[in-house]
Amino acid sequence: MSQVPADLQYTKSHEWVRKLDDGTVEIGITDHAQHALGDLVFAEVPDKGRVLAAGEACAVVESVKAASDVYCPVAGEVTAANPELARTPELINQDAFGRGWLLRLKPAGGAAGALLSATEYEALLRAEGS
Amino acid sequence: MAFIPHTEADVAEMLAAIGVASIDQLFDEIPASLRVRSLAGIPDALNEMQIGKLMSARAETDGRPLCFIGAGAYEHHIPAAVWAVATRGEFYSAYTPYQAEASQGTLQVIYEYQTMIASLTGMEVANASLYDGASALAEACLMAVRANRKSKAQRVLVPRCVHPHYRKVASAAAGNQAVRFEEVPYSAAEGRTLASTLARFEGQDITALVIQQPNFFGVLEEVDALTNWARERNILVIAVVNPTSLALLKPPGEWGAGGADIVVGEGQPLGVPLCSGGPYFGFMTTRMTHVRQMPGRLVGRTVDTSGRDGFTLTLQAREQHIRRARATSNICTNQGLLVTAATIYMSLMGPQGLLRVAQASHARASELVAALTRVPGVRNVFPSPYFHESVVALDRPVAPVLQRLADRGILAGFDLTEHYPELGHALLVCATETKTSAEIERYANALGDVMKAARAA
Numbered sequence: 103m104s105q106v107p108a109d110l111q112y113t114k115s116h117e118w119v120r121k122l123d124d125g126t127v128e129i130g131i132t133d134h135a136q137h138a139l140g141d142l143v144f145a146e147v148p149d150k151g152r153v154l155a156a157g158e159a160c161a162v163v164e165s166v167k168a169a170s171d172v173y174c175p176v177a178g179e180v181t182a183a184n185p186e187l188a189r190t191p192e193l194i195n196q197d198a199f200g201r202g203w204l205l206r207l208k209p210a211g212g213a214a215g216a217l218l219s220a221t222e223y224e225a226l227l228r229a230e231g232s
Numbered sequence: 233m234a235f236i237p238h239t240e241a242d243v244a245e246m247l248a249a250i251g252v253a254s255i256d257q258l259f260d261e262i263p264a265s266l267r268v269r270s271l272a273g274i275p276d277a278l279n280e281m282q283i284g285k286l287m288s289a290r291a292e293t294d295g296r297p298l299c300f301i302g303a304g305a306y307e308h309h310i311p312a313a314v315w316a317v318a319t320r321g322e323f324y325s326a327y328t329p330y331q332a333e334a335s336q337g338t339l340q341v342i343y344e345y346q347t348m349i350a351s352l353t354g355m356e357v358a359n360a361s362l363y364d365g366a367s368a369l370a371e372a373c374l375m376a377v378r379a380n381r382k383s384k385a386q387r388v389l390v391p392r393c394v395h396p397h398y399r400k401v402a403s404a405a406a407g408n409q410a411v412r413f414e415e416v417p418y419s420a421a422e423g424r425t426l427a428s429t430l431a432r433f434e435g436q437d438i439t440a441l442v443i444q445q446p447n448f449f450g451v452l453e454e455v456d457a458l459t460n461w462a463r464e465r466n467i468l469v470i471a472v473v474n475p476t477s478l479a480l481l482k483p484p485g486e487w488g489a490g491g492a493d494i495v496v497g498e499g500q501p502l503g504v505p506l507c508s509g510g511p512y513f514g515f516m517t518t519r520m521t522h523v524r525q526m527p528g529r530l531v532g533r534t535v536d537t538s539g540r541d542g543f544t545l546t547l548q549a550r551e552q553h554i555r556r557a558r559a560t561s562n563i564c565t566n567q568g569l570l571v572t573a574a575t576i577y578m579s580l581m582g583p584q585g586l587l588r589v590a591q592a593s594h595a596r597a598s599e600l601v602a603a604l605t606r607v608p609g610v611r612n613v614f615p616s617p618y619f620h621e622s623v624v625a626l627d628r629p630v631a632p633v634l635q636r637l638a639d640r641g642i643l644a645g646f647d648l649t650e651h652y653p654e655l656g657h658a659l660l661v662c663a664t665e666t667k668t669s670a671e672i673e674r675y676a677n678a679l680g681d682v683m684k685a686a687r688a689a
Contacts, residue, residue: 144524149381159558164524169555 104134104227106200112223113175118199124152126181130203131163131172131194134227139165142191147183147204154178154207161204163194164227175217178207294508295641298671300600302450302621302662304365304395305509306501308476308589309666312434314503318573325568326440329516332544337566341545342531345575352478352578353471353495354485355517359528361571362563365498366398368514369442369472369528370405372494375518376440376468378560379525383466385437386411391425393418393447394472396403410454411439420654423449423614423623427457434684443492443638444472445481448598448622449660451614452481459488468493476501476593477619479586485491486521494518501575504570506634513567513574524550591666593620598673600663609683613658621662623648623655628686630657636682642675 106112111119116135120128136142144164154160154174161172183205186193194202218226238246243255252258259267278286299307316325332339346358362368374390374505390399390405392415403413414433419426424447441462445453455471462469471484471492484492500512501586518526524547532546552559581589597620605612609627626633630647637644645661663672 142629145526164550167554169550 103197104137106132106220106224106227107132107186108220110199110204110220111175111217112220112226113173113217114226115173117175119175120199120203123191126129126208127176127178128203128206129160129172129175130198132223133198135170135200136202139163139168139170142194144192145184145187145194145204147187148180148182150182152180154180163191163204172204174203174207176207177210179210180205180207182206219221268441291422291508297638297641297643298675299506299643300661300663300675301643301646302664303448304397304498304591305358305506305512306474306476306620306662306664306665307506308501308593308664310503310505310577313427313580314573314576317576318569322567325571326339328521332542337450339531339541339545340570341572341575342529342568343533343543344579345571346531348575348578349475349515350517352475352483352579353473353515354483354491355495356485356520357526357530358515358517358524359526361567362496362514362516363567364510364512364514365472365496366401366514366643367405367523368496368498369394369398369470369517371514371563372470372496372516373402373406373411373413373440373442374409374493375522375525375527375560376470377406377409379522380439380466380468383439383664386441387436387438388413388470389416389430389433389438389441390414391416391418391422391442391444391447391453391642392453393425393449394442394444395448395475398444398472416599417628418447421614422453422616423447424453424616425458427454427461430458430461438462438467438468440468440493442470442472443487443608446477446619446621449614449623450618450662451616453620455482455484455487457488459490459492463488463490466658471495473497474501474619475499476586476590478590479583480594481619482592491519493522499567499570499574502574505574511570512569523547525560528563556663561641565589589665590619593663596663596665596667597621597661599669600661600672600675603672604661604679607676608682610679613655620664623658624658625655626657626659626683628657628683630659633679633682633686636685637675637678640678642678644675644679 112132118130118132122128142163142165146162148160154177156174157178158174159171162193163170163172175179184203255486261389305374342360346360349358350356362371377386388411390413415427416425418424443453443455446454447453459469469492473484473495475497484495495517497515498512499515504512516526529545530547531543534542536542548554550560552562570653601612601622604610604624607662611625613623613625630649634647648655648660
């Protein structure tokens with residue numbers, strides 16, 4: 103069973119969301135997702151200032167065997183992209199919930215949408231047979 | 233490796249293994265209403281002897297004319313060794329070598345090809361080829377839209393003196409993917425694109441600028457000034473080049489202060505015969521920073537588990553068999569055989585050989601222009617420097633003159649009237665190293681006769 107930190111929110115497409123103290127949110131892919139992809143060799147992250155809709159493809163993670171779109175869990179404007187990933191995309195494998203974060207954004211407000219709690223995400227992983 | 237299709241016994245064994253009775257059953261999910269059962273309008277299959285006769289009959293209609301048409305496809309001498317080697321059984325397939333363990337020779341040829349093309353264009357990385365020069369330009373425009381993340385407009389500036397067929401193919405292929413093309417006029421006096429003309433786009437969101445060198449008129453563009461104008465404004469530069477000319481001219485990787493971003497072109501001049509128009513192949517090179525946006529296959533060199541050199545397809549995760557609908561393109565290495573010929577051609581010629589071809593072509597073209605413009609009623613149109621083709625104007629409509637010359641076995645050039653009516657009775661003429669002084673004289677004399685007869689009529 104993969105790690106699923108209790109203090110984060112999740113999506114059915116295996117992204118995680120962390121609320122930061124300054125009101126922005128940090129977004130990445132889950133430990134389960136990095137494990138399924140295998141060794142990551144490249145991550146394409148959005149530019150600062152880009153306005154994203156919830157569910158929009160916002161990043162691409164590429165491993166030795168697959169490339170996947172990352173879907174934005176909440177609508178908002180990108181405030182930062184992880185600069186370390188250009189040289190060390192393997193951070194996503196090593197520390198999916200920490201140094202492997204993909205982007206930060208300022209939420210547009212409005213309905214938070216259908217994010218999952220840690221318990222709900224664990225149930226989803228069990229249902230998917232992980 | 234042998235490319236032998238599976239036998240009936242193989243097929244039966246595979247179907248038995250998955251518990252399916254027939255191949256048709258594998259397509260059950262396609263509704264009967266969508267299936268085409270009859271192929272009315274498709275002629276019956278021909279055997280090898282019949283197809284041989286048909287192709288010979290069609291080839292004979294071409295005759296063996298003396299050809300002064302360039303306009304994107306160029307007659308060069310092809311050393312006999314090129315196709316003798318390219319058609320060896322080990323190379324004689326156009327199919328993509330997915331199985332690295334069975335295709336090391338083919339993969340190495342593609343790797344060597346990529347190295348040569350990257351070096352010729354002065355860029356860092358090449359793909360394994362595209363379909364032809366025109367479709368390569370279309371792919372380059374789509375790639376520029378993906379790569380230029382500072383631009384949101386998907387607007388590509390294309391000078392009017394870029395090959396008209398390339399412009400048409402690019403807008404047909406990329407226009408439906410929301411890329412907008414805007415024409416940049418050329419200087420009527422010089423037959424090339426002036427950087428000052430680009431001022432009208434100042435302050436606008438532009439994704440990429442296409443620069444063809446030499447341009448469709450054969451004229452050399454001011455590539456440094458155009459490249460600098462674009463790069464200073466975060467506009468990507470797409471170079472369209474003739475590979476032969478690069479032996480003589482500055483490679484796109486060195487244009488201006490920063491060089492071009494994407495380089496494409498028609499590979500036919502490198503060992504591929506004119507062949508009534510195809511098949512040819514396109515090439516594409518770029519910088520490493522854009523490599524993940526580049527379409528098509530790419531071969532890399534690596535080491536195996538014992539540390540020995542080996543070759544393999546690489547950077548494939550962006551491609552169709554993995555990314556499906558979001559792949560950067562659906563381009564494969566279908567032109568592999570032509571790429572093999574080009575690799576052998578470049579190996580045989582070497583940098584010195586290619587330089588001599590380029591110099592001789594330029595010298596022949598200069599001789600041709602001088603000979604034709606001595607004919608009464610013929611004048612040079614643009615005073616600008618050119619590579620191996622140039623525009624001349626007649627004092628009367630071009631088409632009837634071309635017909636008279638064709639009757640004498642001379643293909644006298646490409647009639648520009650349809651694509652560039654503003655140039656009047658203009659004719660694009662070309663000479664490569666294949667033309668002798670006697671042949672150039674024969675053309676000039678015949679043109680003189682035809683023009684004289686037309687005036688008398």
